[in-house]
Amino acid sequence: MSEASPIPHDAWCAWHPQELARRVSGVGRPWCVVGGWALDLWHGAETRPHEDIEFTVLREDFALFRQVLADFRFHAVGDGQVRPLRADEAPPSDIAQVWCEDVAAGCWRADMMLEDGTPETWIYKRDPSIRRLRTEMVQVTNDGIFYLAPEAVLLFKAKYRREKDEADFARAVPMLGKDRRRWLKACIAKAHPDHVWLAAL
Known part of the structure; x- marks a missing residue:
């Protein structure tokens, strides 16, 4: 996929959590919806509009999720900058946010967060001393959408x-x-x- 200048930062047409789950559920590694959508999955209803959708994966699993979203272009986000990642480039260690660009549609579909926990342990990225079992911090809806606890x-x-x-x-x-x-x-x-x-x- 050839590189191109990023589309406008506000060009969001985000997936619904059900569409995100449909696309990534086959990976078989930890992931979950976070942010405002996670709260609404917990509520069981959409309580407000959402301009984007955020989900988190383990940093070590980035390549696996990139593979199942192979039709998309990925951009490292940090310090107000949005930079395209080369096809063979992993996000730098200081990058914890990657935007997923739907090239054909010309819009952003999802905001992928990279976390440094393990399949067993959830770690709060702003203070690694705050941690819990992943089974306690990640819940799942009846239709199989994983989301971070409220x-x-x-x-x-x-x-x-x-x-x-x-x-x-x-x-x-x-x-x-x-x-x-x-x-x-x-x-x-x-x-x-x-x-x-x-x-x-």
Whole structure:
């Protein structure tokens, strides 16, 4: 596939989680939807529009997922830059985000996050001391879509507190069980000691 300049950064026509699952489920390695879509999979309904879809894979498995998405062009994303990866190029170690370009359609379909955990262990990328069994942190819908547990999604969202993050938090907190709330509160207290969400937890 020949290299070309990246399409506009806002040229998103993201897959629905069902389409993502259809395309990657045959890999047989850990993956899951993250971000706002993960919360909506947990809710069981789409609570707000989503301009993109984010999913995570183990960094060591990038080539496997690239293979099943062979019709797409992949771009390393970091520091505000979007750079095409050569066909034989792995993302540099400081890159944890790869956009998947549908060349034929001229749009972005998915945002692939690279994580440094293991098939058994989920590791919070901003603080590797925060880790849990993957079986505790990844859930699955009745139709086979893997998604990150809500408490972990909210931990990521705590850093930015964008309008959509605040709305996601407000919707999720009343539905979180005691153990999820306790874990989230402890992790936010460690990562963001003065965070306003702590009072709500």
